[in-house]
Every structure is written in structure tokens, then in C-alpha cells.
Amino acid sequence: MASYRIRQYREQDYDAVRALFAAGILEHVPAAYRHFLRSARARLWLLLLLVAVRTVAGCWVLGLGAVALALVVTWFLVRSLATTYVSEALSTDLCDVSGSYLRAPDGCFWVAEAEGTVVGMVAVARPQDPADRGAALELKRMSVRKEFRGRGVSKALCGEVLRFAGARRYGAVVLSTSMVQVAAQRLYEGQGFRRVGATSHSLLGSLLCFQIFHYRCDLPGRAAAPPR
Template sequence: MAPYHIRIYQERDRKSVLALFSQGMEEHIPSTFRLLLKQPRTLLLLPGVPLGLLLLSGSWLLALLASLAILVVLRFAASYPWKKYVALSLRTDMADITKSYLRGSGSCFWVAESEGQVVGTVGALPVQDPTLREKQLQLFHLSVALEHRGRGIAKALVRTVIQFAGAQGYSEVVLDTSIVQTAALSLYQGMGFEIKRQHYFNVSAGLVDFSTLCLVYRLPSAQGGSL
């Protein structure tokens, strides 16, 4: 495939960046759906409710419709957190990428471009928490187009964030990912990120064991300074 290069976001990239971001989030819906299907409650619910209806009504059609209804509800439940996250992002930091990421010296947004097309994205914002001992930069919206994966683009984008963090005097790069984003988790850990904590975004996430992982990468200068 054609080579790619990484550059800072420009306003002309907006449509491609938002499409890539939305598509990337929706890719996680099937894996979230499979996670829901494996839950003990689901394993009891799927056969239990149709069987109960069959015994009470004697109708196989009613039992089949109940099974389909449960699957539809589970599919909606799997898609909801991803669609909600996309909607929230489009109202906040992604509403105006230039304003959110490029107006200050401690933040940035990059795209990977190949043959004039945006094929990857990543952003970085400072963590605004006065209680932190370390100066942290948070990585956001890492995404690579499906047909361009396996070329090292995601790793190059993460490396760009790490290099930017070092140049801006940050001590750590942090990020959040979910338990179903196994490829991303493997990438991050392979590049030196460590799991700092694991938590549930809300009560409903806890009920289905859909956890969020917080990862941290300590810059070499910060590691040396802590010895």
C-alpha cells in the first residue's frame, strides 16, 4: 500500500476525521454484544424466559418472539454506550477540533494521511486536575481505517503523542480504553503503557462487567527523576 505521513489536523480534515471516529467506535458494538451474551444473567435469561412462556402459553411462536426480543434489547444495550460516547464527543471536544486541541501549546490533534486521504487520527489534551503530582497528557480518539491497519499507523500515532508529551514537559501520558478493545490494549501495553486501574463507568456497566481500563506511560525523564 501507499506510504503514509502524520501531520497536524487542518479544518479540511473535519469530515473525514469525524467519519473515521464514528466508524471506529461502532466497530466495538459486536464485541460488546458478545460480552453481554456471555454474562451469567444472559445465559439464564435467554433460555429461561422463552421456556417459561412456552410452558405457560404452549405457543412456540410466543417463545420465539421472546427470544428475538431479548436479543434486540441486548443489541441495543451493546450499542448504547458507544453511540452515547460519540454523541457526547461531537458536542464537546470534537465539536470544534481546532479550538479544543490546537489553540493551546500543551495540546494537539494529528491525522495520518495516505494518498490524500485521512486514514488515522489521535488527539492529546492536558489533564486538568490540580491534585495530581505529575503533569499528565491524555490521549484521545486513536483510530485507524480498517483497510489501513497492520501498517504500523496506530503505533506511529501513539509514538507521536509520546514524543509531543516529552517535548512539552509532561511526565506521563494517560488514556482510557475498554475491556472489549483488546487490539488497542495489546498495542498500548506493547509500547510500555501499564494498567493503572480498572473501573466501571456507571452502575449498568458494572452489571454486565463492561469495565474501563486506565493506562499510563511514564516518560523516561520522569522515571529517572523518581529514582
């Protein structure tokens, strides 16, 4: 088992961090697609499409062809949801990692390094939700390369964020993860996070039955808000 170490982000990590983030998000596209196809909404839509085309065209083959086309279109819509999210991240906070996290108040960015290669990453920042500002910090951009999963890298990165928030006397750490990232959900729940809500961040996400789960970990013995 290869060893690794957690350290703060450096500018030479820029390309590796961006590539790791993009790969980590895009690998969940098949799971999101399967989730939608298993939903009652998808099955109803496909059935209605099949019946409608059969009724209008008078041919089951055309109906089946329409369903097949709908499945292909749905795949590209699901992938578009993921690629849009990646593009937004790469053009915003991950376009200037140091400025977004290392030079930001109460922000930081860590990488896990093994044999000179970045194999994991996580960030912490003030939360976007106004209700949490001043009381919590937000864990963001967690990702670990496939071949290094199951070796405690994610747990170690999560621990850095919890210690960082606790040292600054924040009362909680919040985060968001997608409904198909089951391994991530188990990790966070094992570290004391509890699910506090679920949302769809876009109309397309809502149509595709794709939700974002929100988690919170209250830090024991900490004040509700840090001193100002």
C-alpha cells in the same frame, strides 16, 4: 503498501476526522454484544426469562420468543451505548477540534494522511482525572481506518503523543480504551503502557458488563510534574 505521513490537524480535515472517529467506535458494537452474551450474567438472565415465561404462559415457544426478543433489545442497547458515546464526542471536543486541542494548553491533534486522505488520528490533552492533572497528559481519540491497520500507523501516532508529553516534561501519558478493543490494548502495551484500572462509565454499561480499561505509561527520566 501505501505510504503515509503524520501531520498536525487542519480545518479541512474536520469532516474526515469526525467520520473516522464514528466509524471506529461503531465497528466494535458486534464485539461488545458478543461479550455480553458470553457473560454469566447474560446467560442467567436469559435462562430466568425463559423459565419465567414458560411457567406463566405454559408454553416453551412463547419462552423462546421472549428470549429472542430480549436478544434483539440487548443489541439495540449495546448499539445505543456506542452511539451515545459518539454523539457526545461529536458535540463536545470533536465539534471544535482546533479549540479543544490545538489552542488548548498542552494539547495537540495529529492525523495520518495517505494519498491526500485522512486514514488515522490521535489527540493529546490535559487529563480529565484531577489526580493526573499536572503530572500526565492524556492520549485521546485514537483511530485508524481498517485498510491501514497493521502498517505502523497506530504506533506512529502513539509515538507522537509520547514524544509530545516527554518534550513538555510530563511524567506519564494516560489513556482509556474499551474492553473489546483488543488490538488497541496490544498496541498500547507494546508501547509501554500498563493497565491500572477498569470502570463502567454508566449504569447501562455496567448492566451490559461493558468496562473501560485505563492505561498509564510512565516516561523515564521525566519529572513528576512539568514546570509551571
